[in-house]
Amino acid sequence: MSNGDSKLANDLILVEKSNDIGKITFNNGDWNILNIAMMKQINEALENFLKDESLKAVMINHTGRSFSAGVDVAEHMGDLAPKMLKEFHDMFKKLNRFNCPTIASVKGAALGGGCEVAVFCDIVLASEKAKFGQPEIKVGVFPPVSVIIFPYLTGHKKAYELLLQGETINATEAHRLGLVNHVFPIDSYEQEVSQFLERFNNLSTVVLYHTKKVIRLGFPDDFDAQIDRVEEYYLNELMKTHDANEGLKAFLEKRTPEWKNQ
Numbered sequence: 001m002s003n004g005d006s007k008l009a010n011d012l013i014l015v016e017k018s019n020d021i022g023k024i025t026f027n028n029g030d031w032n033i034l035n036i037a038m039m040k041q042i043n044e045a046l047e048n049f050l051k052d053e054s055l056k057a058v059m060i061n062h063t064g065r066s067f068s069a070g071v072d073v074a075e076h077m078g079d080l081a082p083k084m085l086k087e088f089h090d091m092f093k094k095l096n097r098f099n100c101p102t103i104a105s106v107k108g109a110a111l112g113g114g115c116e117v118a119v120f121c122d123i124v125l126a127s128e129k130a131k132f133g134q135p136e137i138k139v140g141v142f143p144p145v146s147v148i149i150f151p152y153l154t155g156h157k158k159a160y161e162l163l164l165q166g167e168t169i170n171a172t173e174a175h176r177l178g179l180v181n182h183v184f185p186i187d188s189y190e191q192e193v194s195q196f197l198e199r200f201n202n203l204s205t206v207v208l209y210h211t212k213k214v215i216r217l218g219f220p221d222d223f224d225a226q227i228d229r230v231e232e233y234y235l236n237e238l239m240k241t242h243d244a245n246e247g248l249k250a251f252l253e254k255r256t257p258e259w260k261n262q
Contacts, residue, residue, distance in 0.1 A: 012038040014063075015045045020205070021197055022049040026062040034113050035072040036080070039087040046094040056200040056208060058098060060121060061105035061193075067130070070112025073139070076248050082235055085144070088113060089227050092120055092145055096223050099209040101200075105193050106130045107186070111168065116145040119153060122212070124180045125196060126171040127189045132179060133168030140247020140257060141238060144230045152219065153178055 012035075014025040024045050026032040034042075049058050062068065075084040095102055104110075104118040107127045115132050118124055126132075134143045134150075142163065150159035154177045162169075174180040184192040200208070238244050242260050250257035 010041045013041045013045060015048075017049075017052070017055075019197075019201060020054055020056045021200070022052065022055050022058040024049075024058070024060045026060070026064070026068055028064070030064040031066050031069040032062050032064050032114065033072050034068055034070065034088065034117075036075055036084055036087050039084075039091060043087065043090050043094060046091065050094060050097055053099075054205065055100045056203065056205050057101045057103055057197065059103040059105055059197065060117065062107065064108070066108040066114065067104070067106040067110040067118055068112075068114025069109060070114050073248055073251050076141070077245075077252075081239060085231050085234065089144065089231055091117065092227060093224050095120055099212060100205070101208065101212060103197075106132075106171075106180075107189060109133075109168075112136060112143065116143055116149075119179050120145060120149060124174075125193055126174065126180045126183050127186045128171055128183055129186050130171040130174070130180075130183075131168050132171070132174045133166065134163055135166040135168065137164060137166040138247070139251045140241075140244040140259075141234075144227060144234055147230060148223065148226050 010027075012026075012028045014023075014027050016023040016025070024042060026038075028035075028038050032038075046058075049055060071084065071088060075081070101123060102121040103123045103125065104121040105125050106118050107130060109131045110118040111131070111133050112135060115134055118132070134146050136143045146159075146163060150163060153159075154162065158177055169177075171180060171183045175183050182192070182196070242262050243257070246259065247257045
């Protein structure tokens with residue numbers, strides 16, 4: 001991608017660079033379900049942005065009603081699960097490598113894997129209509145990224161509650177817990193986000209990079225290794241249980257799961 005303003009359209013995402021801000025826009029219908037094809041496009045866009053040392057920030061936003069309602073549950077099953085998890089976790093490994101700030105712009109719901117993508121970003125801007133949640137426990141699984149970062153973001157006590165009960169919270173509550181930086185009125189949302197991004201225009205790129213690097217000293221410095229361990233556990237322990245497979249099947253079949261507690 002060149003240093004000038006540019007815009008690329010893919011089937012499932014839009015990629016743009018303007019005023020040294022890189023933007024990836026989820027464009028996969030109202031719910032922006034993260035399937036393998038979409039995640040491949042996101043990973044390619046992230047890799048290209050990582051090579052661009054002129055960027056002052058990278059923002060992930062969305063068309064449609066939701067930021068993302070999560071990953072494609074059908075790709076959670078059987079032989080597709082390892083491939084899906086690899087593409088999914090590669091997004092976070094790449095996001096973790098950015099020197100510039102990463103920003104999530106969330107106008108609607110960010111649930112499951114969508115919530116993980118949003119809150120993993122350095123800064124989260126939300127509309128008053130936004131919602132956040134990790135409902136995986138209700139379908140027999142857990143969110144691999146959030147089990148690592150939620151205790152860091154919210155503290156252990158609230159992380160246990162959010163991940164073990166899987167309830168959805170509104171933007172105001174997410175802001176109170178430290179998952180969201182700003183909550184903007186829906187009517188002025190785009191203007192507020194634009195004004196927020198404009199604050200980076202007069203700042204030094206290299207100083208932004210160094211400042212972020214020092215801030216991140218408190219972040220788990222072995223995130224890649226941690227997510228690899230969680231992924232291995234997910235595939236080799238959790239997905240070997242009856243209830244994990246039953247929960248996912250029940251979700252796809254739109255019925256109540258029949259837990260065997262095994």
